[in-house]
Amino acid sequence: MVLRAAALALHLCLLSALRPSDPNVCSYWESFTVAVKESYTKPHVVSSGEPCPTVMGTSLPCPQQRIVHRTEYRQALHTESRRRYQCCQGYYESRGTCVPRCSQECVHGRCVAPERCQCEPGWRGADCSSGCDERSWGPDCSQRCECHHGAPCDPLSGACSCPAGFAAPRCRDPCPDGTYGRGCRLRCACPPRAACDASTGACRCPPELAGPLCEVPCPEGTPCDTPCPCQNGGLCHPPGTSSCVCPHGWMGEICSVPCPPGRFGPGCQGECHCHNGGRCDPKGGQCQCAPGFTGEQCRERCPVGRYGPDCRERCDCANGGRCFHVDGGCLCEAGFQGSRCEERRCQPGLYGIHCESRCLCHPQHSQSCHPLLGECVCSPGWAGLFCNESCPQGSFGAGCLQPCLCLHGGVCDGATGLCHCPPGYTDEHCSSLCPPDTFGTNCSGRCSCQHALACSPLDGSCVCKEGWHGPHCSTPCPAGTWGAGCNRSCDCGHGAGCDPQSGACRCPPGWQSPRCLQPCPNGTFGAGCGERCDCANADGCEPVTGECRCLPGWTGSQCKQSCPQGFWGRGCLSPCSCRNGAACSPHDGSCTCAPGFRGPSCQRPCPPGRYGKRCALSCSCAHGSPCLPTNGSCLCAPGFRGPRCAQPCPPGTFGLQCAQLCRCPHNATCHPASGTCPCAPGRTGPHCGDETPEQPYTIVPAPPAAYSSLGVVLSLVALLALLVAMVAAGLWCRHRQKGKGSRHLAVAYTAGQTDTSDYMVPGDGGGGGDTSVVEMGTPAW
Structure with a gap:
C-alpha cells in the first residue's frame, strides 16, 4: 500500500500543466502500472509415508506423492488510472492554454473558434485574405458579384450569400412554395389556404381565418385580422404592437427561425460551448453529450469502468482490462485475452504459446522485455517484436508509443516526431494548406489556371468554375453538360439545352417548367410561353407555332370562318349526309330537316296524315x-x-x-x-x-x-x-330524280x-x- 501511494503521488506530479478550469480543456483517463506485492496459491508435490497396499499378504512401505497448495508472495504490476488533461477537439496547446485551431491561416484576422476567422476591418473571406467589398470577388477584386437583392458574395469563389426568402445560386428567385428563411431550408407552418412569406414565414390568412398560423376562425360573416403575428409562443411587446419577444429556442422577426447550432435561450442570444460532439439544447443551453463523454460541457471522458450515453453503463472487463469509454469494448492487458479479458495466457516473465519462451530483444534498440507477453520495450524510434524495426508511420518515441501530430498524411520522424509534410500542406503539423496559387511539396509550385475557382494545393490541378473545363479551365462546357468540370448532364426534356453554369434548362418554344416537360398553358405559345394565341372559336393554339386549333365547325387562320356548305366538324373535313334540302350543322353534322321530312339524314318523308317540321303536325x-x-x-x-x-x-x-x-x-x-x-x-x-x-x-x-x-x-x-x-x-x-320538273x-x-x-x-x-x-x-x- 505504501508503494501504491508513492506511485500515485508521483503520477500526480507528472500531470499536465493545463488548467482544468480552461473551458477548452478536456479530460481523459490514462492507465499506468504500479508494482505491488501480492499473494497467490502455488501447488507443491509432497511425499507420504503411508504403507503401500498388501502384496501376497505382506504390507511393504513404498514412496507416495500428493499435491498440496501453499500461499506464496510475488511482485506484480497492477494497472491504475489517472485523469489527464488535453485540449479539446479543434484546439491545441499554446503556452499553457488551449487556443482554437484554424487549418487556414487567418491572414488579416485571428482565429476565434475552430476553423473560424474573425477578420480585421476591410478584409473578408474564410481566411481574411481578400480585401474585396461585398459586390466584388476574385483576384484583384476584378469580378463583379452576380447576386441579386443586395446579397453579398464570397470574395474567393463569388458564391452568393442569399438573404432570407431567396434561393441560391444567384438569389434571383424567391424560395419555393412552402419554404422560407435563409437558404429556404425552413418549412412553412401555414395551412394550405394561407400564403407563406418567403422571408419570415409569416402566414397571410384568408378573410375567414386569423391567428399567427391562421388557426382561429373569424366570426361568421365578419372579417378579422391578426393583431400579433408572433409564432411558436412569442409575445408582442409592448402590447398592441407587432414587435415580438421570442421564447427559448426561437429567433427572428416573428419567432419563426429556430436557434442555429451552438445558440440557445430567448431570441437565441446564448452561446453554447459543447465539446466532443455534444449538441446544445436550443431552449436551456444544456449540452447533450455524445456516448463516452460527460460533464457540463462534455469535456470529460467517462470515468474508468463506465461507458456509453451519460456514462450510465458499467464496464465488465476482467484482469485489469480497460474499457473503451464509448461502447464498452475491453482492451486486455498483456497476457490476457477474450472478450472480457478473462483468459490468462502465461505466468509473469514468460511468453509464448506454452509460456516457455524468453525475451529476444535487440540489445542496442531495446530497453527491457515485458515480463508477461515477452514484448520488448524499445528505444525511441524503434519498434517491432525484437525492437529491430523503425517506428511505423504515425508514431515515434520510446517504443513508438507517442502518436505523431502530423496531419493529412504527413510523415513523422520516428525519433524526434518532426513532420515531413505531403504535397499541398505546410507548417509544423502539416495542418495548413499551401497559400493561394501555390502547390506541391513545400508549396514550391505556381498555379496556371483560367476561369477557375481555385488551384489544388496538392498537385496544381484547376478547380474550374461552373461552365468551364480542361486542364487550365480554358474550354467552355460542350452542349448538354454543365457545372464544375462539366461533369453533369443537362436534365432537360424535348431537346432543350441548359445554362453551363447553373444547369437551368433553356426551353424551346412551346415548353415550360424547370425541365421543359410541361407544354405551354392553353392560350399561350412560343419561347417561354410568352405569346398569346390570336384565335376566335378555338380551343387554344399549338404551343410551338401558335397555329389555332379551331373548334368543330370553324376554319381559317384565326378560326373566324364557318365551315362551307356541305361540310362540318374539326377542320371542316367531314361531308354532310343531309338530304332533301336539309340544313347541316357545321359543328356536329346534325341535320335540320326541311318541313315534310324526317330521319337522321332527312331521308324519309312524313307519313300520311302528318306534315311540317319533324312531321310533328297532323293534317x-x-x-x-x-x-x-x-x-x-x-x-x-x-x-x-x-x-x-x-x-x-x-x-x-x-x-x-x-x-x-x-x-x-x-x-x-x-x-x-x-x-x-x-x-x-x-x-x-x-x-x-x-x-x-x-x-x-x-x-x-x-x-x-x-x-x-x-x-x-x-x-x-x-x-x-x-x-x-x-x-x-x-x-x-x-x-x-331530285331537281327534275313536275x-x-x-x-x-x-x-x-x-x-x-x-x-x-x-x-x-x-x-x-x-x-x-x-x-x-x-x-x-
Whole structure:
C-alpha cells in the first residue's frame, strides 16, 4: 500500500500543466502500472509415508506423492488510472492554454473558434485574405458579384450569400412554395389556404381565418385580422404592437427561425460551448453529450469502468482490462485475452504459446522485455517484436508509443516526431494548406489556371468554375453538360439545352417548367410561353407555332370562318349526309330537316296524315283528303273544295277543285265527284245522249232518289286510294330524280256499278273506252 501511494503521488506530479478550469480543456483517463506485492496459491508435490497396499499378504512401505497448495508472495504490476488533461477537439496547446485551431491561416484576422476567422476591418473571406467589398470577388477584386437583392458574395469563389426568402445560386428567385428563411431550408407552418412569406414565414390568412398560423376562425360573416403575428409562443411587446419577444429556442422577426447550432435561450442570444460532439439544447443551453463523454460541457471522458450515453453503463472487463469509454469494448492487458479479458495466457516473465519462451530483444534498440507477453520495450524510434524495426508511420518515441501530430498524411520522424509534410500542406503539423496559387511539396509550385475557382494545393490541378473545363479551365462546357468540370448532364426534356453554369434548362418554344416537360398553358405559345394565341372559336393554339386549333365547325387562320356548305366538324373535313334540302350543322353534322321530312339524314318523308317540321303536325283536311307534307295544305278529293276541303262543289261543277263543268241535258246537276249526269228513262251514256248502248251489259237508270249510298262510299274510298298512290309516287320520283320538273299523273275514274249509276266521265274520243283522264299537277316537295 505504501508503494501504491508513492506511485500515485508521483503520477500526480507528472500531470499536465493545463488548467482544468480552461473551458477548452478536456479530460481523459490514462492507465499506468504500479508494482505491488501480492499473494497467490502455488501447488507443491509432497511425499507420504503411508504403507503401500498388501502384496501376497505382506504390507511393504513404498514412496507416495500428493499435491498440496501453499500461499506464496510475488511482485506484480497492477494497472491504475489517472485523469489527464488535453485540449479539446479543434484546439491545441499554446503556452499553457488551449487556443482554437484554424487549418487556414487567418491572414488579416485571428482565429476565434475552430476553423473560424474573425477578420480585421476591410478584409473578408474564410481566411481574411481578400480585401474585396461585398459586390466584388476574385483576384484583384476584378469580378463583379452576380447576386441579386443586395446579397453579398464570397470574395474567393463569388458564391452568393442569399438573404432570407431567396434561393441560391444567384438569389434571383424567391424560395419555393412552402419554404422560407435563409437558404429556404425552413418549412412553412401555414395551412394550405394561407400564403407563406418567403422571408419570415409569416402566414397571410384568408378573410375567414386569423391567428399567427391562421388557426382561429373569424366570426361568421365578419372579417378579422391578426393583431400579433408572433409564432411558436412569442409575445408582442409592448402590447398592441407587432414587435415580438421570442421564447427559448426561437429567433427572428416573428419567432419563426429556430436557434442555429451552438445558440440557445430567448431570441437565441446564448452561446453554447459543447465539446466532443455534444449538441446544445436550443431552449436551456444544456449540452447533450455524445456516448463516452460527460460533464457540463462534455469535456470529460467517462470515468474508468463506465461507458456509453451519460456514462450510465458499467464496464465488465476482467484482469485489469480497460474499457473503451464509448461502447464498452475491453482492451486486455498483456497476457490476457477474450472478450472480457478473462483468459490468462502465461505466468509473469514468460511468453509464448506454452509460456516457455524468453525475451529476444535487440540489445542496442531495446530497453527491457515485458515480463508477461515477452514484448520488448524499445528505444525511441524503434519498434517491432525484437525492437529491430523503425517506428511505423504515425508514431515515434520510446517504443513508438507517442502518436505523431502530423496531419493529412504527413510523415513523422520516428525519433524526434518532426513532420515531413505531403504535397499541398505546410507548417509544423502539416495542418495548413499551401497559400493561394501555390502547390506541391513545400508549396514550391505556381498555379496556371483560367476561369477557375481555385488551384489544388496538392498537385496544381484547376478547380474550374461552373461552365468551364480542361486542364487550365480554358474550354467552355460542350452542349448538354454543365457545372464544375462539366461533369453533369443537362436534365432537360424535348431537346432543350441548359445554362453551363447553373444547369437551368433553356426551353424551346412551346415548353415550360424547370425541365421543359410541361407544354405551354392553353392560350399561350412560343419561347417561354410568352405569346398569346390570336384565335376566335378555338380551343387554344399549338404551343410551338401558335397555329389555332379551331373548334368543330370553324376554319381559317384565326378560326373566324364557318365551315362551307356541305361540310362540318374539326377542320371542316367531314361531308354532310343531309338530304332533301336539309340544313347541316357545321359543328356536329346534325341535320335540320326541311318541313315534310324526317330521319337522321332527312331521308324519309312524313307519313300520311302528318306534315311540317319533324312531321310533328297532323293534317286537318275533311272528307279523307290528303295534305302536303311541307305546309299541311289540303289536296281536296274530287267533289270538294276550300282550305279544308269541307265545301262540296257548287251545282254545275265537279272533279278536282270543282274545276270542270257539268254537261248534262237540260242543265241538270251532275255528280260532284265523277261528273255523271242523271239520265231520263230510256237514255244512257255519260251525257244521256245514247238510246241503245252497245255495251254487253244493260244500264237501267234509276231516279236520283234511288241511288245507293253504298256505291257513293265505295267510289270515294277508291278515289282516296288513288290520291294516296299518286302522292306516294310523287315522293318516290322526287327522291329518285331530285331537281327534275313536275310530272303529271293520270287519274282514271270508272263508273262500273250496274246497280247504282249508268253514268261515266266522258272520254276523249278514243274508241271503246269508258274512262276519262284528268291531268293533275304533282307538287314538287
